[in-house]
Amino acid sequence: MTLDPKLSCRRCTNNAAVFISRKEPFCRECFVRFLRGKQRKQMADYKVCYDPSTSAPQIPPKILLALSLSESSLSLFEMLVSLLHEQRKMHRGNSGFELFVVHVDQSNVYPYPAGMEPNTILENIRQNYHDTCTITCTPVDDFFADARTGLQFIHDASDIAEYSLLEDQALDSKITVSDLLTNIRDRTSKLDILQIIRETLIFKTAKELECTTILWGDTMSRLAEKTLSLTAKGRGSVIPYLLSDGSRNDIHNIYPLREVLRSEAEEYINLLDISKYVSKPSIKTPNVLRMMTIDDLLGNYFADIEKGFPSIVSTVVRTAAKLTDTVARARYACALCGLPCDDESPERWLQDITVNQSAPTADSTCEQDSIGVVKDRQRPIICYGCLIATKGASFPWISTIASSKEAVLDEYELH
Amino acid sequence: MSGRSTESIRPLSSATCELCHIRKPSLRRPKTGQKICQPCFFHVFETEIHNTITSANLFFRGERVAIGASGGKDSTVLAHVLKVLNERYDYGVGFVLLSIDEGIKGYRDDSLKTVKRNKDQYAMPLEIVSYKELYDDWSMDDIVAQIGNRNNCTYCGVFRRQALDRGAQKLGIKHVVTGHNADDMAETVLMNLLRGDTARLDRCTEIVTQSTDSPVKRSKPLKYAYEKEIVLYAHYKKLDYFSTECVYSPEAFRGTARALIKNLETVRPSAIIDIIRSGETFTLERKRGTVATKLGTCERCGYISSNRICKACVLLEGLNAGRAAVQVNGSEYEPHEGAALHKRLEHLSF
Numbered sequence: 001m002t003l004d005p006k007l008s009c010r011r012c013t014n015n016a017a018v019f020i021s022r023k024e025p026f027c028r029e030c031f032v033r034f035l036r037g038k039q040r041k042q043m044a045d046y047k048v049c050y051d052p053s054t055s056a057p058q059i060p061p062k063i064l065l066a067l068s069l070s071e072s073s074l075s076l077f078e079m080l081v082s083l084l085h086e087q088r089k090m091h092r093g094n095s096g097f098e099l100f101v102v103h104v105d106q107s108n109v110y111p112y113p114a115g116m117e118p119n120t121i122l123e124n125i126r127q128n129y130h131d132t133c134t135i136t137c138t139p140v141d142d143f144f145a146d147a148r149t150g151l152q153f154i155h156d157a158s159d160i161a162e163y164s165l166l167e168d169q170a171l172d173s174k175i176t177v178s179d180l181l182t183n184i185r186d187r188t189s190k191l192d193i194l195q196i197i198r199e200t201l202i203f204k205t206a207k208e209l210e211c212t213t214i215l216w217g218d219t220m221s222r223l224a225e226k227t228l229s230l231t232a233k234g235r236g237s238v239i240p241y242l243l244s245d246g247s248r249n250d251i252h253n254i255y256p257l258r259e260v261l262r263s264e265a266e267e268y269i270n271l272l273d274i275s276k277y278v279s280k281p282s283i284k285t286p287n288v289l290r291m292m293t294i295d296d297l298l299g300n301y302f303a304d305i306e307k308g309f310p311s312i313v314s315t316v317v318r319t320a321a322k323l324t325d326t327v328a329r330a331r332y333a334c335a336l337c338g339l340p341c342d343d344e345s346p347e348r349w350l351q352d353i354t355v356n357q358s359a360p361t362a363d364s365t366c367e368q369d370s371i372g373v374v375k376d377r378q379r380p381i382i383c384y385g386c387l388i389a390t391k392g393a394s395f396p397w398i399s400t401i402a403s404s405k406e407a408v409l410d411e412y413e414l415h
Numbered sequence: 416m417s418g419r420s421t422e423s424i425r426p427l428s429s430a431t432c433e434l435c436h437i438r439k440p441s442l443r444r445p446k447t448g449q450k451i452c453q454p455c456f457f458h459v460f461e462t463e464i465h466n467t468i469t470s471a472n473l474f475f476r477g478e479r480v481a482i483g484a485s486g487g488k489d490s491t492v493l494a495h496v497l498k499v500l501n502e503r504y505d506y507g508v509g510f511v512l513l514s515i516d517e518g519i520k521g522y523r524d525d526s527l528k529t530v531k532r533n534k535d536q537y538a539m540p541l542e543i544v545s546y547k548e549l550y551d552d553w554s555m556d557d558i559v560a561q562i563g564n565r566n567n568c569t570y571c572g573v574f575r576r577q578a579l580d581r582g583a584q585k586l587g588i589k590h591v592v593t594g595h596n597a598d599d600m601a602e603t604v605l606m607n608l609l610r611g612d613t614a615r616l617d618r619c620t621e622i623v624t625q626s627t628d629s630p631v632k633r634s635k636p637l638k639y640a641y642e643k644e645i646v647l648y649a650h651y652k653k654l655d656y657f658s659t660e661c662v663y664s665p666e667a668f669r670g671t672a673r674a675l676i677k678n679l680e681t682v683r684p685s686a687i688i689d690i691i692r693s694g695e696t697f698t699l700e701r702k703r704g705t706v707a708t709k710l711g712t713c714e715r716c717g718y719i720s721s722n723r724i725c726k727a728c729v730l731l732e733g734l735n736a737g738r739a740a741v742q743v744n745g746s747e748y749e750p751h752e753g754a755a756l757h758k759r760l761e762h763l764s765f
Binding site: 188227231237239292301312319324346359360388 | 432434435436437446447452454455457458459462463466467470604605607608609610611612613616617639667668671675678679681682683685686688689690692693694695696697698699700
């Protein structure tokens with residue numbers, strides 16, 4: 001963006017403006033301070049603390065940054081590094097937190113453009129920032145390393161009550177996330193499941209490193225998209241649980257960029273010359289509507305509507321923040337995503353409004369059995385969102401407990 | 416570990432209906448993508464509405480219920496399905512058609528003719544309440560002629576709500592069912608999120624709305640029925656309905672939410688019910704300690720209101736003041752379809 005060279009920064013009134021954000025012209029220094037201020041406001045608790053009796057500095061808490069190597073998580077990374085430097089300078093080498101960084105490497109699932117491979121980029125970051133943080137890289141296939149997190153299930157589209165758990169002992173270490181994803185039908189569900197896997201691994205890393213807080217790099221723009229995306233995927237009940245700051249799995253979660261727009265984060269890394277660390281898989285957004293994901297669609301929607309209704313992003317985020325967290329004390333956890341759910345059989349709700357029975361015929365041999373009977377047997381609790389995301393998925397390495405009616409009819413019925 | 420292959424679970428092509436495996440499929444079901452035959456489609460469509468009605472205990476035996484009938488596809492299908500289900504499952508409910516005549520030339524006058532035919536087709540009594548008779552001789556055309564094309568949905572919304580209540584009261588009925596479908600519900604959820612309307616967000620998916628400021632209970636038996644399936648049902652059942660949109664098109668913002676819903680449905684057909692599912696879980700904490708609003712009746716018209724004067728009367732006051740000003744100015748007052756015509760001209764393309 002080329003700005004009028006005569007336009008000066010509204011804050012310091014001395015320097016020439018380099019960027020206009022929220023209708024306000026900023027110079028480089030004021031803009032950087034403005035964004036850092038927004039991040040620091042959300043992390044006011046991470047100041048250097050001293051023991052009141054001995055006046056010795058307290059042991060700083062360990063915090064984990066989930067670094068996806070996108071523009072927003074990189075800008076958060078830079079803000080944290082600058083905060084650490086400042087704290088060390090002001091407090092004789094002491095800091096308010098100890099920074100750990102984790103990146104979930106999904107290069108086995110998606111190709112990366114040459115030179116943008118996460119491993120190469122992370123190595124560069126490590127060399128430049130080794131004195132401020134510890135960087136870990138977790139391959140996405142580690143998801144299957146621990147049998148207990150690998151609980152998978154299957155149910156097929158014709159009879160949503162039919163699915164079975166993958167037994168722990170049946171787990172084959174050769175199973176990869178790629179295998180798992182190829183068995184899921186649509187792109188939206190693939191991304192949905194991949195997101196669950198990434199988050200599971202981030203929490204696992206946090207526990208291993210004994211971090212008490214996880215920082216997520218989502219900007220206000222991304223949080224607005226996620227709010228609508230979770231709603232559209234039938235995961236509305238977990239919006240307050242997932243998108244507000246608070247405790248999840250005994251770890252505190254913070255979104256320090258919740259008041260920063262995506263365009264601002266992008267400008268931030270450009271101004272500070274760290275855009276060279278951006279690493280994104282080369283996935284092309286398809287032009288055909290049918291092939292898009294729900295997130296693609298919502299990204300486009302917000303990009304379009306922001307022009308006509310600029311306040312919409314903050315409205316959505318503020319509205320989501322007002323929702324009551326009803327699942328915080330839920331009795332169950334979904335066997336797949338691990339998120340709390342209060343409904344032990346969402347399939348019952350679905351069966352009522354998506355009936356899968358044929359019209360009664362005059363021929364009594366074709367009569368259907370009673371409507372909506374859910375077979376009573378021990379089975380895992382799957383939340384509604386996962387029920388939809390894995391609909392029609394079938395994993396060849398897992399056998400179903402019962403044969404599906406469709407499959408039996410298809411194989412044996414003579415037409 | 417051996418397992419069945421993907422192919423054996425999901426047949427690639429099916430020559431027979433995926434539900435009965437007997438008849439030839441004649442349509443792809445919008446909600447699920449299943450290829451099914453017409454009888455199975457009718458069966459699942461009707462059964463789902465029956466399930467919605469029974470799980471919410473919507474009706475009781477001997478109840479008299481008014482169907483808000485506009486002559487459009489939704490309310491026509493609603494009237495038809497309710498008649499079928501009432502007979503099939505013996506609900507023991509007496510249904511009445513209740514129509515509102517907003518006074519929109521080229522739209523409501525034609526659709527009311529359809530409702531009048533429906534009255535005979537479904538053997539249900541029909542009651543028509545008009546804006547003109549309720550609101551100081553104001554029709555929607557007159558209102559648009561005066562206030563222009565902006566905000567007229569606000570007037571129509573407030574007036575229709577009260578008109579439906581008054582119509583029902585006139586018939587001694589306490590329950591009105593409307594033809595809101597699943598697409599409408601999903602659109603409302605997204606709209607309320609996008610507008611930050613926390614007063615409505617958590618309640619907009621409720622099947623029954625019974626607010627303190629209305630003497631009549633409202634419900635939406637088609638809340639899980641897809642608009643596309645309603646169109647297919649009306650088509651295959653050869654129902655007599657009127658298919659023109661209101662000439663005064665809705666606000667632009669709602670249009671973007673509508674388009675978004677359609678796109679989401681294309682990407683994932685279940686998105687519409689998934690959004691409703693999400694909407695049903697939304698909860699907002701209400702401010703406690705606020706004094707419950709005192710309900711009284713409107714000083715002017717006697718309708719239930721939390722204020723001294725009800726909203727419809729406030730709007731009417733503004734309209735009447737405007738009308739007087741126009742007459743004082745001496746200009747010819749023409750309550751014709753000028754605005755409607757203007758609106759239609761806007762949509763013409765060559």
